[in-house]
Amino acid sequence: MKSFGIYTLANDAVYDQLVALLNSIEVNVGEDIPVYVIPYNQQLDLVKQELKSRKNVKLFEDWEAIHRWDNFVNQLWDAHPRANESKLTRPGWYKGFVHRKFAAFNGEFDRFVFYDADSLAMKPIDDIFEKLDTYDLVFNDWEHAKPREKTQINLDIIESAMQVTEADLRPKIHCDSFFGSKRLLFGGKDLDILKEQWIEKRQFEWLRESSWWSSSGLFGYITLYGDPKIFNFTLSPNVEDRTGNCANADPFVNINNVLYNQDGLKPIHRIHYMSYSSRDFARLCQGEDVNIDYRDEFLYYRFLKEPERKPKQLKSPGVMSQMNRLLQKSGKKLQRLLS
Template sequence: MNRGIYITANDKVIEQGIALLKSIRKYDSDTPVILIPYDDNYHTVVERFSRDYGVKIYPDLEFIERLSNKLQQIFGNKFFARPNQFRKQACWFGEFDEFLYIDTDIVVFDKIIDNLNYLNEYDFLCFDYQHLGGIKNIFTPEIYQVFSKDELLETFNGGWWASKKNLISEQDLYETFAECAAHPEYFDFSQKTSDQPIINYMILKRIKKRFNIVNRPEKAPGSWAGTSHFHQEGDKLIDPTVNQPLSYLHWAGIRIQPGCPYWDIWEDYRYIGESKPTHYPQKTERKKKV
């Protein structure tokens, strides 16, 4: 079985991408990683990621462009805050039979690809506690016309998910986009999220064998950097509510910069094998009052 990891990035997020890839390679030197360009500004990240971490670029850039253009035709140019996030849907048509998609504002703490072993029983995986926050940032209450309360307990964060090649077709994507464009009242875009509502809708509608890894019998740790109770042991974080190490940490909705939650962890992984800088240009310090 051909397995691998997809990421999306452009030159703007090169630092985040380096931290993610260093964390992946710390625990796994072999699993192939493919970059889906977020936009046309990707040549620096491709060169750096290829040279240092063995990352390859997605081969069918024409398809990615076609997907982007079709999306704009369906929704219009101004509907989404960040329409290029939908480029990650190229995962369904790439070279991996089983794949993990992972955002660059993440670092991992184990051989993350091993989670795909659950695909022996399921067709779609997620690994987060997004559902505990209800349907906000995904759906509005209007969605109860479409899905049951139990189904809506299976909502997920779009920064980490796994599935199998060709379970979703290109036509499935376009039909889903058209369905969603016809019913914007179903979706919560109040926090300027883009792809997450639409992709949740598509997965709930079109893939039946779904599994959230946090529901495994032995329980599972959290993963969001906005959670304050994780504590550090060496180069990992522990979730004391289940007494387990985190599999990954996701800074979803949080700017990664000095002073942000778990900055030390991100910094440690970003500078594996390098000296840490003594000054960060992005850090703003208040002037002391005289």
């Protein structure tokens, strides 16, 4: 096994974002750190072509591990009382493959950091690997600060079931867009036990109904099992560790194409473009004037190795293009409802 490395999850739909992320990792984390790209699905032609040019980046091809997580998550979803409801009440990404990121727990690295593909790495991650000397899971997000009624895990039910307080649970609340952990922290037997508890003890109630289909919500549920030791940089006693990370929520300062928290110029681990679609980024990279916060930083890393392809000027889409997109979006929504 290899001592440490990075994982991300991607397919051709997020090609532009993947390229930008890989370039940012190479520049800001280290050019020699190994990276594995976990396949979201089989649409990988562009991804495979890109990886040919990167000596330290490979496709994760342990399909046994991937399908183990597919089966586990699908069985949890199918056992939920809402699984047979009308498709009108489900989000479009229900039964997608975002959960395949958790195959990282079955990968080659003894210690690893996972980045969502819609991110840019902004600094080395030595501090995360150091924390893994003491902790099992390391995060850097603000999910724990959400109002009680907005958390993905249901605090009322879990407090009663586990006989703990809200203060006990708050440090355990996190998302799944960026985390560090260890190989086999959750093994096959753990998943079997979790599935049994989810079904027989109705622990699906531990998630709010608004997030029962969410990979992030499921990860929150999973990481309550076995009481792993969790560290979140946003809860660090060191104020220098506490920074923002969301492109559309936090103010940053650009210094030589590296972003810092505006308050105190504290270095951030990554910027996360969580509220923008892959189509937004594809159009931006084709020269369209798309409203994305910190888009100049994204374009810098996306075209770092091919600056001649970087759009010289961004232009607004024409009226016909906007109408066609609206029609296509409506048609896809109707098709999903009827399928």
